[in-house]
Structure formats: C-alpha cells, structure tokens
C-alpha cells in the first residue's frame with residue numbers, strides 16, 4: 001500500500017487571489033481512509049487534482065512512499081480520482097465505462113469482461129452491463145464511477161465529494177459501501193467532503209482546510225474535544241465560548257473562575273469552550289455558577305436550554321427528562337465539569353461573531 | 359455542473375413528435391432549395407423556350423452533351439473545385455479545431471479581441487481582404503495555382519470552423535479528459551476515446567459547411583486564381599451570359615453538393631446537438 005506525503009504543497013491560480021492551496025503539509029497514512037474536510041472553495045478539489053497529477057502544483061512536493069511523483073504522468077501514478085459529478089462517458093455502455101481503465105492497460109477482452117462483472121457485483125449493480133449512463137439514477141452512476149476506479153486496483157483512491165449529490169438515505173448506503181470496500185481492499189483513500197459529520201463518521205483521520213490552509217489534522221473526535229481554534233470548534237458546531245484569562249490551571253472569566261486542566265495556551269488571554277451536552281444543569285459545588293433559564297425546546301431525544309449567566313448566554317443540551325425540572329425564569333446552578341472544559345487561544349479579533357455562542 | 363451527462367453534447371431526442379417535426383422541416387427546406395432548380399433544369403434541356411410559354415416548345419440534350427464534352431472542361435473544373443474544397447476542409451479542421459478549443463475552453467487576457475479578429479474576415483467583405491493579400495500571394499508564387507486558391511479560401515472558412523468548434527467546446531466539460539487520464543489513458547488515447555466522440559458531430563457539421571463555402575467561392579478564386587484556376591463557379595459565371603442552357607445544366611451540378619451536405623448534416627443538426635451552439639438554430 002501507499003503512503004502519501006504532501007510537503008509545502010501550494011497552488012496559485014491567479015496572482016491577484018490568495019493561493020487556492022497554501023503550503024500544505026500532510027501525511028496520509030497507508031491503507032487508511034483520510035477525509036479532506038472544509039467549506040466550499042477551500043481547495044479540496046485542487047489538492048486532489050494535484051495528487052492525481054491532473055494539475056501542476058505551483059510549489060511543494062508530493063511523495064508516494066517517500067519518492068517524489070511530480071514528474072510521473074497521471075496515467076502512471078496509480079492514483080485514481082473519482083470526480084464529484086461522476087463523469088461517466090455518456091456514449092459508452094456501463095461495461096465499457098467500467099472496463100475503460102483495463103482497456104487502456106491493454107488487458108484482453110475476456111478478462112475485462114469477467115472483471116467488469118466482479119465490479120458490478122461489488123457495487124451491487126449486477127446485470128447493468130449494457131445500459132447507458134443516462135439510464136441510471138445519480139446513486140447508480142456514483143457506484144459505477146466507483147467501480148470504474150476500483151477495477152484498476154489503484155494504490156491511492158481519491159474520492160471528491162462522493163456523497164454530496166445523493167439524497168439522505170442513498171448517502172448512508174453509499175457511506176457503508178465505501179467504508180466496506182475501503183477496509184476490504186485496504187486502499188489508501190482520500191475522501192473529500194464539506195460535511196463535518198460525514199468526515200467524522202467515515203474517516204480514520206480528518207484534515208481540516210480553511211482558505212487553502214491546513215487547520216488541524218487529527219483523529220475525528222479530537223475536533224470535538226480538543227479543537228485548535230475557536231473557528232474550528234465553531235465549524236464543528238454548537239460550542240459555548242467564554243473569554244477569560246488563563247493561569248495555572250484556572251481560567252478567570254466575567255462570570256467566575258473555573259478549574260480547567262486541559263488547555264492549549266500556557267498562560268494569557270484565552271477562551272473557555274464547553275460543548276452544550278457537557279453543561280450540567282441543576283448541579284452545584286465546585287466549578288458551578290448560578291444562571292437563569294431563558295427558554296427551552298424539547299426536541300425528542302434531547303432538550304435544549306438557553307441559560308443566562310451574568311452578561312453571557314450559553315446553551316445546554318440535556319436528557320428529555322430534565323425538561324420538567326426547570327421552568328423558564330428559574331434560577332438554577334450550572335456546573336462546568338473541569339474535564340470537559342477546553343481552553344483555547346483567542347482568535348476573537350479575527351472572528352468576533354464566534355466569540356460568545358457556537 | 360448539476361448532472362453527469364448534461365455537459366456532454368448530443369443526447370438524441372427519441373420523441374416521435376420531434377422527429378416528425380424535424381422531417382417536416384427538412385422537407386420544407388429541401389423543397390425551398392429544389393424549387394429554384396426546376397426552371398434551371400428545364401433550361402438545361404430546352405431548345406426553344408419563349409414567353410409566354412410555360413414549358414419549352416422544343417427540347418434538346420445539347421447542354422448536357424456540352425457539360426460532358428471535354429472541350430468545356432466541366433469535368434476538370436468539377437474535379438478541381440472538389441480538390442480545392444477538400445484541401446481547404448482538411449486545413450480548416452486541422453487549424454480550426456485546436457483554435458476553437460482554445461477559444462471555447464480557456465479564458466485568457468485579450469480573448470474578446472481574438473474573437474473579434476476571428477470574426478473580422480466574415481464581417482469585412484472578402485474582396486477587401488483579398489486585395490490586401492493579393493500582392494503578397496503574387497510575390498510568393500501563390501497566385502494562379504491551386505495552392506494559393508486553397509489558402510485564400512481559408513479566409514472565410516477558417517473563422518467559420520473556429521467559431522463552430524468554440525461553440526462545441528464551450529459546452530464541453532474538460533474534466534472528462536482528466537478523468538480518462540486518471541483512469542490510465544495516455545494523451546492520444548484520451549483524444550481518441552473521450553474527446554473525439556464528444557466533439558465529432560461539431561467537426562462533421564463544420565467540415566461539411568466549410569466544404570460548401572469553399573465550393574461556392576467566386577471572387578476569391580477569380581482574383582487569386584488569376585484566370586488560371588478554373589472552378590465550377592468561374593465556369594458557371596462565364597456561361598451565364600452566353601449560354602443559359604449550359605449555365606442551367608452547370609447550376610444543377612453546382613447545387614448538388616449543397617443538398618447532399620444538408621442531408622448528411624441534418625442528422626447532427628437536431629436541437630440537442632452542441633454543433634447547433636456554434637452555428638445557431640436552423
């Protein structure tokens with residue numbers, strides 16, 4: 001299997017604009033599924049195209065198992081990209097589409113035929129050989145595109161937003177299929193998505209990009225538990241931020257002083273972050289303050305409360321059973337478990353909107 | 359790009375209603391083209407045809423004999439016209455397809471200026487253009503021979519071919535080529551299996567019409583051919599004044615390729631074809 005290393009990888013399309021991909025360093029583990037996550041336009045497709053050899057980097061290097069592959073042509077890299085919009089060749093049958101890569105490798109017809117059938121079985125579309133792409137649904141086209149890439153047994157599989165054009169239930173099905181095939185074949189896979197939930201569910205490791213720059217490269221749960229910045233925590237949704245000053249394991253804020261053993265900053269201006277589901281309502285003692293219930297929403301499997309503490313509003317998510325315990329306007333103790341507090345550096349000047357609520 | 363197949367040209371319509379409509383249109387166009395040929399044909403076989411008779415009073419095969427006879431060089435001129443038109447078509451395709459691709463696919467500085475420059479020979483009368491290059495052609499020995507005439511025919515045909523192809527490529531998603539490369543296709547195999555099938559209808563339509571444009575050139579051939587290169591339009595013009603019956607017969611010969619081209623290209627001129635993007639709906 002193949003380990004992919006990106007080293008200072010940069011792509012500038014136009015001197016007037018900032019780089020589409022900016023000095024990207026990434027170590028993509030062999031045989032693992034790595035997600036490339038980020039909002040639309042952050043350079044995900046550009047990065048994939050450079051790995052596949054379809055776009056020349058402005059600077060930096062790409063290595064497969066330690067060797068630079070920049071001078072190797074796309075058809076010889078063994079890195080196959082599946083485009084976001086499938087791009088099945090419209091005038092070819094499904095069998096010819098899937099067999100395309102083998103035909104290019106001069107494999108004999110008989111073998112192509114049997115391997116095409118194996119692939120159709122793998123993506124659960126047997127008997128589709130003679131159809132044309134425009135007779136297939138989006139989900140089916142997506143599977144054929146996947147089969148067409150897998151048949152050449154790539155060393156690196158690059159999937160550009162494979163689920164984004166599918167509706168919800170197909171997306172779950174496809175997700176399972178991709179994960180199963182990837183694990184079975186053990187192909188080093190890079191998977192692009194703009195959906196953080198999808199990245200977290202599917203990937204072994206997630207690389208988060210904003211504006212062409214790598215923000216964090218970590219195991220999925222780290223993005224929730226120990227995000228690098230307020231911006232990242234915000235992208236992963238629903239965290240409370242309270243500005244303060246951090247010193248010796250405690251953070252002093254406008255609403256009180258809290259024990260906080262887990263911190264990214266050694267000392268100085270900082271932001272306390274705590275996820276809504278980590279806020280304990282109605283519990284006093286250490287690390288607790290007094291707040292007022294502003295409003296609440298019962299949402300089936302959980303309940304969501306808006307709480308005012310001093311001049312700050314926070315959000316708390318609890319078991320549905322607790323809805324009855326607190327009424328709007330009640331004064332209740334609110335506890336922040338020290339183990340669930342994560343102290344971040346301030347990047348509030350750059351992102352004032354992210355300063356108080358998630 | 360919202361769907362996978364949309365950016366690709368030519369998804370043929372299978373609806374009966376549309377097919378019927380298309381055939382009605384083609385028949386209409388054909389009769390429009392054939393109607394003027396009827397009197398021409400009658401001219402060509404008439405011996406006496408005076409006002410107010412609706413049909414000639416006497417018929418003769420003389421004009422057609424003259425057309426076939428070697429003294430008038432009709433067969434030679436037809437061959438020469440065909441040769442020039444074929445050469446001109448080949449050159450237009452070889453130059454116009456890449457030029458149209460560059461224009462249709464890429465945005466570059468000064469693209470608008472290039473577009474206007476390409477259109478210029480179509481807007482400016484051919485005569486003005488040719489008077490300008492005539493002296494140059496004489497200097498390089500391109501005056502009075504087939505090569506020179508072929509080259510000067512490129513003045514109207516090459517912009518046309520380029521525009522048709524830029525229309526085709528504007529509707530073409532170049533990511534198909536990248537996909538093919540990524541799957542293991544070399545450069546030429548990509549062109550062969552992916553690009554060519556996609557742009558082929560446009561190339562065919564462009565080539566057929568290029569052939570016709572060259573086939574029917576008169577002024578350009580006269581000036582650059584310098585009386586040495588005898589094509590059908592030149593012959594036709596000579597006979598038009600002296601021998602209306604022969605001119606009638608020649609006109610029939612002259613107009614045939616046009617009808618053939620229309621029939622051949624009608625297949626590609628359906629409303630869904632990307633080629634239409636280049637030449638406008640008929």
Ligand SMILES: Nc1ncnc2c1ncn2[C@@H]1O[C@H](COP(=O)(O)OP(=O)(O)O)[C@@H](O)[C@H]1O
Nearest residue numbers: 013014020038039040041042043044045046047
């Ligand atoms: N061929 C190109 N020419 C110029 N700019 C481009 C080109 N391709 C992408 N870009 C720009 O590069 C940035 C990143 O694009 P892309 O990699 O497609 O983002 P993503 O896939 O993350 O949505 C965008 O600002 C986009 O406009």
Ligand SMILES: [Mg+2]
Nearest residue numbers: 044045046084
């Ligand atoms: Mg993209």
